[in-house]
Every structure is written in C-alpha cells, then in structure tokens.
Amino acid sequence: MKITVITGSPRKNGTSNYMADEFIRGAKESGHEVYRFDSARADVKHCLGCNACGMGTKPCIHKDDFVELSEHLLNSDIIAFVTPMYYFGMSSTLKKVIDRFYSIDPQLKEKNNKGILISVQHASADAVKEPINAHYQAILSWLNMENAGIINAIGIESVEHMKQTPYPKQAYELGKNL
Numbered sequence: 001m002k003i004t005v006i007t008g009s010p011r012k013n014g015t016s017n018y019m020a021d022e023f024i025r026g027a028k029e030s031g032h033e034v035y036r037f038d039s040a041r042a043d044v045k046h047c048l049g050c051n052a053c054g055m056g057t058k059p060c061i062h063k064d065d066f067v068e069l070s071e072h073l074l075n076s077d078i079i080a081f082v083t084p085m086y087y088f089g090m091s092s093t094l095k096k097v098i099d100r101f102y103s104i105d106p107q108l109k110e111k112n113n114k115g116i117l118i119s120v121q122h123a124s125a126d127a128v129k130e131p132i133n134a135h136y137q138a139i140l141s142w143l144n145m146e147n148a149g150i151i152n153a154i155g156i157e158s159v160e161h162m163k164q165t166p167y168p169k170q171a172y173e174l175g176k177n178l
Helices: 015-029 066-075 092-111 126-142 167-176
Strands: 002-007 033-038 078-084 114-120 146-153
Touching: 002 015, 002 066, 002 092, 015 033, 015 078, 015 114, 015 146, 015 167, 033 066, 066 092, 078 092, 114 126, 114 167, 126 146, 146 167
Parallel strands: 002 033, 002 078, 078 114, 114 146
Antiparallel strands: none
C-alpha cells in the first residue's frame, strides 16, 4: 500500500513529528511504501482562488513543491495528516497544502482512498479536539475518502511527556495494522 504522510509542524523535533515517525515506522515495518511531505519546510504557495486550474482540469499556475506532492497524493492509497493543533485546527502550513488540493480535486475524488488524522495538542480538555476532527471529517466527505483512523493526543507538554503516554504506540500500531 502507498501512504502519503503530510506533516504540519514547524518544530522538526516536536511532538507531532514524533507521532509521525512512530506511524511511519509501523507502516514501513508492515511493508507499506511511505512518502513524507513536511509542509513547514516545503515551498508551497497559497492557493489564490484564481481558478486557472479549472478545479483540476488544468495545471495549477504555481510551480512549487506541491507539484511533486500531488503526484504522490494521486498515487496513494492513504493520506495521513499529522499536525499540532493550533487554535482548534490544523497548522497553517498543513492547511495551505490542503487548500492546494483544489487543483487536483476531481482526481482525488475519483480515487476513493482513505485518510488518517493524527493531531497533538497541549490542552488537556477533551472537547478541544472536536473542531479539528470535524474539519478532517469534512475533508474526507468532500474527497470521497474513508476514515482509516484518528488519534488525538491531548494534554501533551513535550516529546519526553509524549513518550510516557500510550499515544506513540497507538500511532505505531495504526501504521502497522493498515
């Protein structure tokens, strides 16, 4: 199975990237092919809403790192979104990448593939995860994707703290059991 993992953390050694590492480790151990795209370090321009792409009938006017990512997205069976939660949602770098899906919407919708959400938040209130989960579910619905798993790691202060919780094992097992 081909999996594209899109990470959204600006912190290279942060908690959500640690979760991505564990998910990828499990997936690779099961023989899956994994492509990781780090949205915080990629050159991806904002969607201008110019409709030059005709919502996927023509190439996007931007020639940036999304061009390579789009090839992987269109050849993947699963797209995993891994992000810290900032103000009840995905990081802006991950959201910027998702906005560019507009240029390949029809092709993504035809695939009927699966999605995964792994989010990490410092807040310990369980209700804080609802907005990010609702946004993720809306993306899945729009793209005719099936949910293959959600992990919301809540109340996480640091990578060291994360290692003391069940969340890394959950991410590893999710990747391993796909």
